[in-house]
Each structure stands twice: as structure tokens, then as C-alpha cells.
Amino acid sequence: MKPLIIGICGGSGAGKTTLIRHLKARFSESELCVLSLDDYYYPRAKQKTDAMGVNNFDRPKSIDRKAFVKDLLKLISGESVSRQEYVFNNEQAKPRTLVFRPAPVIVVEGIFVFHFKKVRELLNLKVFLHAKENLKVIRRIKRDQVERNYPLEDVLYRYQHHVLPTFERYIRPYMEDADLIITNNEGFDNGLAVLTGFIRHYMQNPAHWHDPEF
Numbered sequence: 001m002k003p004l005i006i007g008i009c010g011g012s013g014a015g016k017t018t019l020i021r022h023l024k025a026r027f028s029e030s031e032l033c034v035l036s037l038d039d040y041y042y043p044r045a046k047q048k049t050d051a052m053g054v055n056n057f058d059r060p061k062s063i064d065r066k067a068f069v070k071d072l073l074k075l076i077s078g079e080s081v082s083r084q085e086y087v088f089n090n091e092q093a094k095p096r097t098l099v100f101r102p103a104p105v106i107v108v109e110g111i112f113v114f115h116f117k118k119v120r121e122l123l124n125l126k127v128f129l130h131a132k133e134n135l136k137v138i139r140r141i142k143r144d145q146v147e148r149n150y151p152l153e154d155v156l157y158r159y160q161h162h163v164l165p166t167f168e169r170y171i172r173p174y175m176e177d178a179d180l181i182i183t184n185n186e187g188f189d190n191g192l193a194v195l196t197g198f199i200r201h202y203m204q205n206p207a208h209w210h211d212p213e214f
């Protein structure tokens with residue numbers, strides 16, 4: 001039986017990674033598999049630079065879309081997938097080999113999962129994570145400085161010239177098409193509870209959920 005495919009999208013700093021972490025804590029690996037666009041970025045050498053010579057990672061073409069779709073289709077067909085972790089050019093981080101195994105529920109997350117048509121057409125449920133712009137900036141600064149070893153000036157430049165324009169062009173327009181919008185300004189407990197309940201309901205009777213008369 002085809003697994004349930006859930007797409008989670010939202011702007012940078014909206015809290016997608018945190019939401020995914022909470023979801024994974026509520027389900028076992030045999031129940032839920034998470035595939036992230038973050039692990040499909042092309043290397044820095046293949047990234048386009050802007051007028052100031054700064055690599056722009058916030059473009060749809062910065063990600064190996066074909067590889068992502070190929071791996072997603074493998075998981076859907078019941079095959080396991082291996083991929084080297086992308087560490088965002090952080091020289092202090094050592095990449096791991098990630099193994100993704102088939103599961104009844106597959107979650108795909110990333111800023112372009114709704115924009116990529118071939119991915120969007122596979123989704124059974126579209127979840128959009130939203131937050132105020134100022135909060136997303138603060139979260140982006142904390143994440144990129146601590147986890148990715150980026151200088152503050154670089155973080156702010158990228159947010160203004162890359163992140164925000166990308167959000168307005170490739171992410172925000174799909175918000176109205178989402179099945180569930182979770183607002184994450186002060187937390188997303190209620191939204192997480194709704195999403196968790198939906199997944200558990202599906203797992204109790206997946207055949208009934210896939211019934212076209214349901």
C-alpha cells in the first residue's frame with residue numbers, strides 16, 4: 001500500500017526543523033520516515049553567486065531536485081535510501097551517512113517542497129509552518145551562528161538579499177494551498193497535536209484512508 005506522504009513547508013526560521021524533531025520523538029522509525037531537502041543542496045562550488053560574489057543557496061536550483069524526487073520515489077516503492085549529510089559548508093562539522101527506510105508515513109520537508117511540482121503532486125497532506133518575519137530573522141541568526149558557524153554580517157546579508165526574496169516568490173504563494181497552517185510565533189503545541197492526531201488516525205486504518213469513498 002502506498003504510504004501517506006506529508007509535506008512540511010515554510011520560510012527559513014519558521015521552525016520546520018524543530019517541528020520535525022518533535023514529530024520524530026512521537027513515532028518510531030518503522031512508523032515515520034523524514035526526508036529533508038536540506039540534504040540535497042549542491043556543493044558550494046556549484047552554487048550561483050550574486051552581484052556581490054556571495055553564494056546564493058536560497059534558489060530552487062541550489063538543490064538537486066532530481067535526486068530528491070528519485071529517492072522519494074524509492075521510499076514510496078519500499079526501497080531504502082542512503083545519502084551523505086549536508087553540513088552547510090561548516091568545516092567544523094563532520095558529515096554522516098544518512099539512511100532512510102520505508103515507512104507507512106513519509107514526511108518531506110524543506111522550503112521548496114510545495115514549489116517543486118513533482119514533489120507537490122505526490123503529497124497527501126500539505127502543512128505550512130508560519131511565523132512573524134522578525135522572529136524568523138532572530139531564529140536564523142541563532143541557528144546560522146551556532147550550528148553553521150556563519151558570521152553575523154553574512155547571516156543578515158543573506159536574509160535580506162536571498163532568504164526574504166525567495167520566501168516572497170517561491171514559498172508564501174503556496175500558503176493558501178496548504179491543508180494545515182501552523183503558526184509558530186510563541187509555539188506550535190496545538191498544531192503539533194493536530195498533526196500527530198492525524199497521523200495516528202491514519203495508522204489505525206490506512207486502507208480506509210486510501211478508500212476513494214472516504
